[in-house]
Every structure is written in C-alpha cells, then in structure tokens.
Amino acid sequence: MAQIGSAEEVAQFIYDALQERFPDAQCELVFNSPFELLIATILSAQCTDDRVNLVTASLFAEANTPESILRLGQIALETKIRSLGLYHNKAKNILAACKELVENYYGQVPDDIESLRRLPGVGRKTANVVVSNAFGVPAIAVDTHVFRVAHRLGLAHEKTPEKVEQELMQIFPRDRWSLIHHLLIFHGRRICNARKPACVECPVNQVCKMYFEDKR
DNA sequence: ATCCCGAGGG
DNA sequence: CCCTCTGGAT
Numbered sequence: 436m437a438q439i440g441s442a443e444e445v446a447q448f449i450y451d452a453l454q455e456r457f458p459d460a461q462c463e464l465v466f467n468s469p470f471e472l473l474i475a476t477i478l479s480a481q482c483t484d485d486r487v488n489l490v491t492a493s494l495f496a497e498a499n500t501p502e503s504i505l506r507l508g509q510i511a512l513e514t515k516i517r518s519l520g521l522y523h524n525k526a527k528n529i530l531a532a533c534k535e536l537v538e539n540y541y542g543q544v545p546d547d548i549e550s551l552r553r554l555p556g557v558g559r560k561t562a563n564v565v566v567s568n569a570f571g572v573p574a575i576a577v578d579t580h581v582f583r584v585a586h587r588l589g590l591a592h593e594k595t596p597e598k599v600e601q602e603l604m605q606i607f608p609r610d611r612w613s614l615i616h617h618l619l620i621f622h623g624r625r626i627c628n629a630r631k632p633a634c635v636e637c638p639v640n641q642v643c644k645m646y647f648e649d650k651r
Numbered sequence: 652a653t654c655c656c657g658a659g660g661g
Numbered sequence: 662c663c664c665t666c667t668g669g670a671t
Binding site for chain 2: 480481482521576578579581617623624630
C-alpha cells in the first residue's frame with residue numbers, strides 16, 4: 436500500500452486520479468430545467484442515460500411542465516416511456532409527483548433534498564441528482580456503483596447506503612461531493628464494475644483495499 | 652441469462 | 662431485509 440497517511444489524503448489522491456482519468460465525468464442526462472431533470476432522473480432507474488435522453492427529447496418537446504405532463508394522463512405517458520422499462524410505476528409516480536408540485540409547490544421543483552424525497556418516486560439518488568445538478572447543492576448519494584466502489588477501495592465500511600453516504604461526506608470536502616459522486620459512478624461503470632473489475636488498468640489500485648487483500 | 656446510475660412495499 | 666416492477670443491451 437502506498438505511503439499516503441490519513442483517510443482524507445487517500446480521498447484526495449482518489450479524487451485527483453479519477454478526475455484525471457474521467458475529466459468529463461458529469462451528469463449525462465439532458466435537461467433544460469430542474470423539472471426536466473427531475474423527470475429524467477425518475478425515468479433513469481434501471482436503464483441507461485442515453486436511452487432516457489432519447490425518450491425525453493420527444494417527451495419534453497410535447498410536455499415539460501407539471502401541468503402539461505398531468506394533461507397526458509397515465510396511458511399516454513406509459514406509452515411514451517415504455518421502452519425504458521418499469522414504465523407503469525414510473526408513469527404513476529411522475530403523475531403523482533406532478534400533482535404534488537402543482538398543489539404544494541406552485542408547480543416549481545423544490546431545491547432541498549427533504550422536500551424532493553417526499554415526492555412519489557423520488558428516493559435518495561434522485562433527490563441528490565436533482566439538487567446537485569439543477570441547484571448546485573453539494574450532495575453525494577450512494578447508488579449501487581458508489582456503494583461497491585467505496586467498499587472495495589476501503590473508503591466505506593458501513594452496510595447501509597445512508598451510513599456510507601455519511602462516511603464519504605466526512606472524508607471528501609463539501610465542495611467536491613457532487614463531482615466525486617460522478618467520478619465514483621464513472622469509475623464503477625468503466626473500470627471497477629461489479630463482475631470483473633479491470634484492476635490492472637485502475638488508476639487508484641495503489642490505494643485500493645480490495646486490490647491488496649484479494650491481490651488481483 | 653444477466654445486468655442496469657432505483658424506489659416502494661411487505 | 663427481501664421482493665417486485667420492466668424493456669433493452671450485452
């Protein structure tokens with residue numbers, strides 16, 4: 436293991452190395468308003484961002500406000516998003532969320548995580564993506580990639596996403612949370628994937644817990 | 652067959 | 662904690 440000291444210094448090293456490896460790491464969903472990002476993020480569950488962008492391009496051309504989405508109704512919305520999978524629940528949640536936005540938020544998307552998470556279909560990952568990418572709020576949500584990567588690297592030890600999120604927020608400076616979120620996701624997809632991680636070409640294997648314990 | 656940048660419900 | 666929802670890519 437390289438001689439790098441504290442957890443914060445290891446975190447710093449990982450941040451620098453991943454940023455160099457993935458200089459274009461960022462939210463890949465296409466959106467023109469917080470509302471569009473909210474809908475796109477709900478739609479992104481269990482499918483890739485490029486397929487979401489394909490669907491939302493035509494969806495938002497027709498309806499890009501809570502009121503206009505509500506006018507589509509369940510069946511029309513389902514039809515439009517069918518190719519993304521999980522379409523029934525996504526459509527139901529989106530319509531319920533739009534209804535709440537109209538009734539309780541003057542049709543605007545709230546800019547805080549707590550309010551967002553009370554909306555149907557909005558969990559911690561969706562809420563994080565919306566606040567960090569639409570409102571500039573520092574946030575680092577733990578999805579499957581972040582969870583796996585953080586544990587392999589030895590950055591996290593807790594078993595629940597909530598606690599791992601706390602651990603990560605402790606070792607990374609607040610002003611980097613949003614980017615580290617995307618860096619860990621990019622790394623988790625391109626290199627540190629679930630099945631067969633490419634440890635040989637991993638830019639942070641020298642500080643990786645799993646790399647040394649499993650000596651891959 | 653298996654996995655995907657999830658969320659809600661039992 | 663485990664299950665289910667779903668189509669598409671690999």
